[in-house]
Amino acid sequence: xxxxxxxxxxxxxxxxxxxxxxxxxxxxxxxxxxxxxxxxxxxxxxxxxxxxxxxxxxxxxxxxxxxxxxxxxxxxxxxxx
Amino acid sequence: xxxxxxxxxxxxxxxxxxxxxxxxxxxxxxxxxxxxxxxxxxxxxxxxxxxxxxxxxxxxxxxxxxxxxxxxxxxxxxxxxxxxxxxxxxxxxxxxxxxxxxxxxxxxxxxxxxxxxxxxxxxxxxxxxxxxxxxxxxxxxxxxxxxxxxxxxxxxxxxxxxxxxxxxxxxxxxxxxxxxxxxxxxxxxxxxxxxxxxxxxxxxxxxxxxxxxxxxxxxxxxxxxxxxxx
Numbered sequence: 258x259x260x261x262x263x264x265x266x267x268x269x270x271x272x273x274x275x276x277x278x279x280x281x282x283x284x285x286x287x288x289x290x291x292x293x294x295x296x297x298x299x300x301x302x303x304x305x306x307x308x309x310x311x312x313x314x315x316x317x318x319x320x321x322x323x324x325x326x327x328x329x330x331x332x333x334x335x336x337x338x
Numbered sequence: 339x340x341x342x343x344x345x346x347x348x349x350x351x352x353x354x355x356x357x358x359x360x361x362x363x364x365x366x367x368x369x370x371x372x373x374x375x376x377x378x379x380x381x382x383x384x385x386x387x388x389x390x391x392x393x394x395x396x397x398x399x400x401x402x403x404x405x406x407x408x409x410x411x412x413x414x415x416x417x418x419x420x421x422x423x424x425x426x427x428x429x430x431x432x433x434x435x436x437x438x439x440x441x442x443x444x445x446x447x448x449x450x451x452x453x454x455x456x457x458x459x460x461x462x463x464x465x466x467x468x469x470x471x472x473x474x475x476x477x478x479x480x481x482x483x484x485x486x487x488x489x490x491x492x493x494x495x496x497x498x499x500x501x502x503x504x505x506x507x508x509x510x511x512x513x514x515x516x517x518x519x520x521x522x523x524x525x526x527x528x529x530x531x532x533x534x535x536x537x538x539x540x541x542x543x544x545x546x547x548x549x550x551x552x553x554x555x556x557x558x559x560x561x562x563x564x565x566x567x568x
Contacts, residue, residue: 327488
């Protein structure tokens with residue numbers, strides 16, 4: 258089973274890297290881009306475990322390790338069997 | 339005062355810190371291996387600068403799960419003295435021993451330069467040899483030193499005088515240019531509420547001999563040493 262976890266800065270936190278990417282895109286003529294937020298993607302391969310266990314474990318380790326809840330938020334989805 | 343310098347894979351200021359504590363400050367000092375569960379009876383734990391675990395994931399994020407950090411957490415809980423320098427500060431933030439987090443520097447550059455910091459709180463176990471408003475010169479070397487805390491947390495640490503050092507210009511004035519990494523409230527160093535855990539981004543161990551450009555870092559190490567002698 259595979260899950261994909263997206264970690265990005267909370268809306269309240271400035272993202273200087275995202276800002277720089279946005280400025281670069283503007284320079285290239287993509288002026289319609291309003292905002293860019295940069296984040297991290299984790300694709301994690303897991304043993305088959307019951308759905309309930311998965312739904313408990315993923316947010317748990319995402320919060321404990323993958324994201325720093327002071328500045329970051331995460332979302333996740335199952336991407337494959 | 340017996341000091342212990344923690345060594346993580348990727349630490350690179352451990353030898354400098356050890357040298358300054360032992361040979362310049364003249365205190366018994368030992369290395370503490372991150373995989374051990376033994377603080378070897380030290381009175382103070384120093385988490386040195388460097389790039390523990392290659393800064394993978396986030397600076398300090400993996401090191402906080404090192405076996406020894408469990409002991410360091412318990413040691414701090416009991417009132418033991420803990421100093422985190424640069425990457426060590428980042429580890430203390432990840433561990434939750436100090437509030438807030440580090441973001442990438444505002445100009446997205448790795449900054450390696452001398453800076454000036456001002457002593458904001460001279461009543462701590464780390465700064466009592468200094469004076470309030472004293473300007474110290476020491477180097478920084480980091481990519482992620484842009485201090486962030488939620489507004490309510492920031493308010494609380496200011497009220498409790500937990501901000502120990504702020505980035506200033508050489509005359510001790512706060513301004514945007516001097517706040518090189520973009521830290522909120524120009525925070526360069528923080529102490530916890532209880533006053534036994536301090537983190538700072540500048541490197542006092544690289545500023546402990548006049549020959550190397552500054553000996554201002556000794557204010558910190560001598561404060562820590564003398565507190566114990568009393």
